[in-house]
Amino acid sequence: MEKAIVKVEGLKKWFPLKTGFLQSLTGKTLNVRAVDGISLEIKKKEIFGLAGESGSGKTTTGKLIIRLIDPTKGKIYFEGKEITELKESEMKLLRRRMQIIFQDPYESLNPRMKVSDLIAEPLRVLGLSRGKETIEKVTEIMNAIGLTPPEEFLLRYPHELSGGQRQRVAVGRAFVVNPDFVVADEPVSMLDVSIRASILKIIISLVDTHDASFLYISHDLALSRHMCDRIGIMYLGKIMEKTASDRIVKEPLHPYTEELIKAVPLPDPTARRSADVLKGEIPSPVNPPSGCRFHTRCPKYIGDICKQKEPPITEVSKEHYVACHLYT
Amino acid sequence: MVVLNVQGLKTYYFTRRGPVRAVEEVNFQLEKGDGLGLAGESGCGKTTVALSLLKILPLGGRIVGGKILFKGEDIVPFSENKMRTEVRWGGISLIFQGAMNAFNPVYKVSDQIVEAIRTHEKDVNKKEALQRGRKLFEMVGMEPKRINNYPHEFSGGMKQRAMIAMALACNPDILIADEPGTALDVIVQAQVIRLMKQLKDKLGLGMIMIAHDLSMIAEVCDKLAIMYAGYLAEYGDIVKIFKEPMHPYTRDLIEAFPSITSEKHSLISIPGYPPDLLKPPSGCRFHPRCKYAMDICKKEQPPFAEISKDHYVACYLVGGK
Numbered sequence: 065m066e067k068a069i070v071k072v073e074g075l076k077k078w079f080p081l082k083t084g085f086l087q088s089l090t091g092k093t094l095n096v097r098a099v100d101g102i103s104l105e106i107k108k109k110e111i112f113g114l115a116g117e118s119g120s121g122k123t124t125t126g127k128l129i130i131r132l133i134d135p136t137k138g139k140i141y142f143e144g145k146e147i148t149e150l151k152e153s154e155m156k157l158l159r160r161r162m163q164i165i166f167q168d169p170y171e172s173l174n175p176r177m178k179v180s181d182l183i184a185e186p187l188r189v190l191g192l193s194r195g196k197e198t199i200e201k202v203t204e205i206m207n208a209i210g211l212t213p214p215e216e217f218l219l220r221y222p223h224e225l226s227g228g229q230r231q232r233v234a235v236g237r238a239f240v241v242n243p244d245f246v247v248a249d250e251p252v253s254m255l256d257v258s259i260r261a262s263i264l265k266i267i268i269s270l271v272d273t274h275d276a277s278f279l280y281i282s283h284d285l286a287l288s289r290h291m292c293d294r295i296g297i298m299y300l301g302k303i304m305e306k307t308a309s310d311r312i313v314k315e316p317l318h319p320y321t322e323e324l325i326k327a328v329p330l331p332d333p334t335a336r337r338s339a340d341v342l343k344g345e346i347p348s349p350v351n352p353p354s355g356c357r358f359h360t361r362c363p364k365y366i367g368d369i370c371k372q373k374e375p376p377i378t379e380v381s382k383e384h385y386v387a388c389h390l391y392t
Numbered sequence: 393m394v395v396l397n398v399q400g401l402k403t404y405y406f407t408r409r410g411p412v413r414a415v416e417e418v419n420f421q422l423e424k425g426d427g428l429g430l431a432g433e434s435g436c437g438k439t440t441v442a443l444s445l446l447k448i449l450p451l452g453g454r455i456v457g458g459k460i461l462f463k464g465e466d467i468v469p470f471s472e473n474k475m476r477t478e479v480r481w482g483g484i485s486l487i488f489q490g491a492m493n494a495f496n497p498v499y500k501v502s503d504q505i506v507e508a509i510r511t512h513e514k515d516v517n518k519k520e521a522l523q524r525g526r527k528l529f530e531m532v533g534m535e536p537k538r539i540n541n542y543p544h545e546f547s548g549g550m551k552q553r554a555m556i557a558m559a560l561a562c563n564p565d566i567l568i569a570d571e572p573g574t575a576l577d578v579i580v581q582a583q584v585i586r587l588m589k590q591l592k593d594k595l596g597l598g599m600i601m602i603a604h605d606l607s608m609i610a611e612v613c614d615k616l617a618i619m620y621a622g623y624l625a626e627y628g629d630i631v632k633i634f635k636e637p638m639h640p641y642t643r644d645l646i647e648a649f650p651s652i653t654s655e656k657h658s659l660i661s662i663p664g665y666p667p668d669l670l671k672p673p674s675g676c677r678f679h680p681r682c683k684y685a686m687d688i689c690k691k692e693q694p695p696f697a698e699i700s701k702d703h704y705v706a707c708y709l710v711g712g713k
Contacts, residue, residue, distance in 0.1 A: 261661035
């Protein structure tokens with residue numbers, strides 16, 4: 065088995081909620097428990113997917129792993145070395161090796177910078193190259209992301225690009241520094257379906273040529289499945305199920321995973337399902353339900369144990385982890 | 393019964409750089425209780441079609457040709473006043489894209505629904521309108537008392553439900569939904585899709601669903617119209633089109649959808665970008681991206697031909713010369 069590039073243990077992130085004057089007197093602070101104790105590892109050269117509804121903590125997990133925000137509890141390892149407590153100056157050495165692609169290319173690119181500057185910026189900030197070498201690297205990555213011929217795009221501003229082209233630039237910025245680990249947070253959800261695949265293909269081929277590992281965060285299970293080697297399903301800050309992407313779709317074990325898969329619309333008018341959809345919405349992460357967090361909506365609720373005891377995540381069959389009392 | 397018959401609709405936006413030919417030639421029919429999906433990439437004119445049907449085009453936009461027969465009567469020459477009292481809301485109503493932001497944040501939802509009802513039906517008093525609002529809330533699966541909330545007190549899914557309730561306030565014949573699923577979560581999206589399908593069947597609504605997501609259309613609609621750069625590329629029964637897509641663009645669009653149930657395969661995308669409608673390509677507007685483009689495709693727009701009963705395709709590959 066390949067060695068892990070990234071590993072997290074018991075990772076938690078609680079955001080304190082702003083409270084009113086009266087509540088501040090009682091001394092009780094409320095917390096949004098965005099990520100509430102997760103452990104996972106991403107192997108070298110692996111594409112790992114995190115899926116779940118909004119508010120499940122996927123994005124926060126991504127940001128925690130590359131230390132864009134600091135965890136409340138838990139440990140983060142990069143290539144076996146703990147990086148949880150590293151100072152920003154020490155982190156800077158690792159920044160080249162961990163990159164992130166954000167969701168919205170309309171907001172993640174500085175509108176006053178040209179494409180050439182946008183792509184060269186990481187090289188400059190991290191002091192990786194200068195002068196001619198920078199130009200070579202930028203040109204090379206522009207070919208890789210399909211903005212060709214580069215001369216045509218180098219001097220354009222983001223507003224002169226389409227959504228798909230912008231996201232290509234964002235991908236280029238992440239890969240120009242030759243990273244070992246890249247996080248992408250819903251990189252194609254703002255784009256048209258017809259161009260999603262082309263962006264994802266570019267990402268996959270860049271991950272491949274750079275021998276990088278990749279964390280793909282998305283709520284779209286149909287795409288995740290085609291992209292990823294393994295997928296973790298998150299719900300209210302916890303990982304509910306984790307296994308190979310094909311397996312999670314074909315033999316989901318956790319009732320939440322089953323519901324998520326059932327909810328994905330099928331591009332086939334003859335396969336219309338009348339099956340019931342999960343009712344209600346994800347509960348507030350400020351005060352998550354007791355026991356299993358999913359018990360309030362679970363169609364397979366088996367009794368008090370679900371309400372009282374939190375199911376541990378256990379290996380039910382080889383490499384297939386589930387947190388559900390049905391399997392304990 | 394045919395409630396809507398659109399013939400040769402042509403809508404341009406007149407800008408300083410010249411006319412943007414957003415809708416060039418669109419033909420379709422909608423029967424009572426039928427669902428029509430209008431699909432295509434961003435910028436192909438889908439929303440412009442919807443805005444044309446209600447004649448609420450932004451400044452510079454104008455219907456320059458064609459007919460929109462609503463219950464047999466052409467509404468293109470209608471005055472603003474006539475549109476308001478006879479067509480909008482009570483006849484055809486629209487759920488805008490990004491419905492989450494379509495409510496006014498400083499008024500209660502109840503006030504907004506009452507206003508909508510009383511603007512379009514002058515003889516209804518406030519109390520009756522509110523009563524109707526509560527019933528609508530119940531119908532879309534929300535607690536009637538929540539109607540007194542402000543929009544920010546709703547989650548995204550609830551806002552979308554409230555928006556649907558509001559669109560149905562004057563008992564329309566046709567409901568147009570512009571990208572009703574975007575910005576919603578998988579599960580909430582599935583709930584909204586089910587709700588729309590239920591309402592369509594229960595109220596006998598004619599529904600036009602605009603989406604770039606074919607899978608959502610596949611869940612609700614009976615007919616499918618594929619739009620590309622202002623033209624309809626293909627139009628017909630949805631099951632038939634999914635089974636045997638005739639236009640190369642339709643085929644590409646369907647293939648670009650990874651299905652969760654199919655075997656894992658490499659992802660497929662359509663190369664290139666949709667054209668700039670200020671300077672659309674000559675001939676068939678899809679020819680620069682088409683694998684099968686022939687000489688004639690570059691010169692002439694293919695006719696929108698009926699290749700079998702109720703199945704129309706605009707392509708020289710299938711229609712013949």
